Amino acid sequence: KLKCQAGIVVTASHNPKEDNGYKVYWNNGAQIISPVDVKIAEEIEKNLEPWEGKAWQLDILDKNKSELVSDPIDEVCDMYMSELSKLIHFPEINATVPLKFAYTPVHGVGQPYAERAFATFRFPPFISVQKQSAPDPEFPTVKFPNPEEGKETLACAIQTANEQNVDFILATDPDADRFALAERDPREDSETGWRIFTGNQLGALLGWYQWFTWRNRNPTVDVKDVYMLYSTVSSHILKSIAKVEGFNTIETLTGFKWIGNKAHELLNDRKHVLFAFEESIGFMCDAHNVLDKDGISAMCVGAEMCAYLKSIGRTLHQQLREVSILYGYHINNNSYVTCNQTDVMLKIFNRLRHFDQNDSQNSPVGRTKERDSEQKTLVQYSNKLKSHIGDDENEAVDKKKKDESYVYPKNCGHYTIVGIRDLTVGIEVDFRDGGKDKKPVLPCSSANQMITFYFDNGCEMTLRASGTEPKIKWYSEIRKKRENAEPTNENPMIDDENFRQETRKELEDLVDMVVKEFLQPEKNHLGERETSRK
Incomplete structure (x- = not known):
């Protein structure tokens, strides 16, 4: 919408604090793939020596000193939240269901965006995990800042949830593009009393929910142009659901750069991309606006799914079992x-x-x-x-x-x-x-x-x-x-x-x-x- 040529994210994602990384997006909003990545690599090889007198001219990055630089963060956030509101299906349930959520960004950047997104979905404020709510590059409370690691990384969140009598734990990784979810269930783990869902299990649940809510809104629409995507190393549960319900699925290579670019192709062909996921807790719930995994939108959709199931007297674990009965058991x-x-x-x-x-x-x-x-x-x-x-x-x-x-x-x-x-x-x-x-x-x-x-x-x-x-x-x-x-x-x-x-x-x-x-x-x-x- 801002007609940018490229985007850059400096991030180590969920890796240890010693690491750093660099994600590049092209003008289609998805991460770069061939031939763009090859062309960029060729230019890097041609310019291994810094340009004399120019490479470290940092004042050109000062928005107060350069006409080339602006900071559209507030505008971008407003647009994001506006589009996010279109994913809401049960606002009254969200506002009134008797559930308590705890949230942790695991010392990352997610806290302010999660708070605003949760309010957009009309949820009451979640319980913050205070020890992990502020950005801290040292990640002092965890060995690995990756919610996928399970109860070790979520230990602080579990402690807070138990103290506050919380029903669900929501977590994003440090750059907030991955999402993890845990449900209070004393039968699952006598040590913690929490059931922590894997990426494949969440993919099954979110895939079911995205289909269920879309079909409710579009009961007579032909599904021939409806798609879901998954990476080749992820569960094939979406393919099994599609065989029963009639929509389409596409399998891609590992990595959301492949999923995002394939989704962009489908959208250009006037197809509707409902959902995509990868087993490493990466979920794309709003392909029309974010062609990448996005922990904030996944968190909101996941929380609404919890609220809806609560309203009909069902737990996430029960719904996962029902998905298995309807579409087949997928054990990973x-x-x-x-x-x-x-x-x-x-x-x-x-x-x-x-x-x-x-x-x-x-x-x-x-x-x-x-x-x-x-x-x-x-x-x-x-x-x-x-x-x-x-x-x-x-x-x-x-x-x-x-x-x-x-x-x-x-x-x-x-x-x-x-x-x-x-x-x-x-x-x-x-x-x-x-x-x-x-x-x-x-x-x-x-x-x-x-x-x-x-x-x-x-x-x-x-x-x-x-x-x-x-x-x-x-x-x-x-x-x-x-x-x-x-x-x-x-x-x-x-x-x-x-x-x-x-x-x-x-x-x-x-x-x-x-x-x-x-x-x-x-x-x-x-x-x-x-x-x-x-």
Whole structure:
């Protein structure tokens, strides 16, 4: 609206205090992707030496001394709050529901914007977590200023919430683009009495709520132009909801720069983008105005969802269970191992592309002579990437790989792999149709190590080298629909905990096997992994 050419945010986001970072947005309001990022990098390479006499002329940044500089922060905030008000669906419920919220910005910048946004949604003021309400670059109360870490980062908020008899905890990370939510539930954690939702669980809840409220406002509108987006390492729950309700979903690469630019394309085509999310507690609830994850708008929409559910006598946990019953159970296991040596990391991924099944440490569980024979089967095919490479989106894929052959594992222990997608070298193959190689839909890049395995039990697991940390991350999900489990008005909470636990155990066993066989932590001296919240 201000017709800016670019935007810059200096931020370390949720990273430790020693870090800093730099986010760049283009004139479409989304973070830069190719070719803009490549062009900028080229200009940086041309100008590695500071311009003599000009580079540190800081007085040109003084709005009182330069006509080139202005400070539109008040105007921008007014516009933001005005647009935010259009997301309100139940103002009377928000104003009157007997709920108490606590909020923490985790020593970041979110407090004044959260206060104003909450008032815009007609909520009574939330309870502030005083120890963390003011910006403090030292982050004195937390080891990691990342609400996704759970009860360790939210300890101060939990203490305040318990003292003030609060129902829900709301949190944003230091630059307020991520959002976390916790519900008082003594059954969940005897230590804290709080249920802290994961990014995937919040994605399911917010996705359901955005669809529910949009449909209520537009009961007769055709859904053929309605879209939701999610990143490839996030839960596929939106896809499952869309299959039932009829709207569209799009899967993108990891990172909101991809989600934001894809949403911009859809909006230009006169499509309606309802919602987008990424598993790392990033949510886009207002694509028409913010083409990025936004913790403030997500916080307000999330709080209204809590208020609405309270008004019909339901908790967030109960609603999540109902979403699972209606659209299928989506159980996730996401975590990582540390790997401080780049050559070791490359060796691990290249081993998976030139796999010797006899070299794996196969588990004896469930093995038979037939299974042993099956595990020794190699899926080998020549990767004719010549037809895959050359499009603008895949230029970064290494040309040397055009004529290289790849051998991927077909089994991991007693689990059968039915498909592979390798976005580093540009391969996607389904072993069930004869192993025919096809071009991946998502962009490929030799600069990023990323392989996805599809298993015959419905599990999908992605191994990915982090671009910012010395970690090999994994993202896994198993999707199952429980038969004969329809929610009812009398009892929307069917007792399905055994089914959920069995499914979770199946996924955990598979993840343990993949980590052992494919990453080989002991052999490669990888750091101990941390078990994620499921």
